[in-house]
Amino acid sequence: xxxxxxxxxxxxxxxxxxxxxxxxxxxxxxxxxxxxxxxxxxxxxxxxxxxxxxxxxxxxxxxxxxxxxxxxxxxxxxxxxxxxxxxxxxxxxxxxxxxxxxxxxxxxxxxxxx
Amino acid sequence: xxxxxxxxxxxxxxxxxxxxxxxxxxxxxxxxxxxxxxxxxxxxxxxxxxxxxxxxxxxxxxxxxxxxxxxxxxxxxxxxxxxxxxxxxxxxxxxxxxxxxxxxxxxxxxxx
Numbered sequence: 001x002x003x004x005x006x007x008x009x010x011x012x013x014x015x016x017x018x019x020x021x022x023x024x025x026x027x028x029x030x031x032x033x034x035x036x037x038x039x040x041x042x043x044x045x046x047x048x049x050x051x052x053x054x055x056x057x058x059x060x061x062x063x064x065x066x067x068x069x070x071x072x073x074x075x076x077x078x079x080x081x082x083x084x085x086x087x088x089x090x091x092x093x094x095x096x097x098x099x100x101x102x103x104x105x106x107x108x109x110x111x112x113x114x
Numbered sequence: 115x116x117x118x119x120x121x122x123x124x125x126x127x128x129x130x131x132x133x134x135x136x137x138x139x140x141x142x143x144x145x146x147x148x149x150x151x152x153x154x155x156x157x158x159x160x161x162x163x164x165x166x167x168x169x170x171x172x173x174x175x176x177x178x179x180x181x182x183x184x185x186x187x188x189x190x191x192x193x194x195x196x197x198x199x200x201x202x203x204x205x206x207x208x209x210x211x212x213x214x215x216x217x218x219x220x221x222x223x224x225x226x
Contacts, residue, residue, distance in 0.1 A: 004157075006157075033213075040123070040218070040219070041218060041219075042118075042203060042216040042217055042218045042219055043158075043203070043216040045213055048213065058213070090157050090158070092157075101146070101163075102148055102160050102163055103160075103214060104160070105150075105157035105158045105159070106157050107156055107157045108155070108156065108157050110155075
């Protein structure tokens, strides 16, 4: 089945620790995105990538980093600089970013601080 | 920029009734609109979308209405079922390649 796979489903971070969230897609989509969702809130864009080896900051990029070495993969690292990392993280993809069209979402990763 | 907001954070309906979830957007240049359904602990699922050259689009049990004059979007769900219970998000985007801007979500609760 084609889709987007996020792992792990639950992740715990200790103070001062960096953690990496995985996102893989087999939809052959060019564009990939990371969103953060806080309880009762909408989705806020962290980073996005239109093409391999290129990515741009979204609205709340501080304390996060990404890479796009392969078309299929767009991992997100939550660094120790992110002081309030507890949230639900969603990865998404679309065929291209240049034309308005729907995003396909993964099932999310819940990150909590120990 | 664009801001998107839903009118009610929570909507409670009786099973079998029709549901209407409303959304307002701010940017008159927005030309693509989309509704997502999100169940607890899961990622959003696409429901239906509409472009600004249309004012109505129908899917299976769902209809999206777009009023560009007042910058308002609504999602209508016919014969609401318990499985429709979820949070519903609207989002808007301009065709200039900007990102989708999401509203805060409306939680739909279906009473048996």
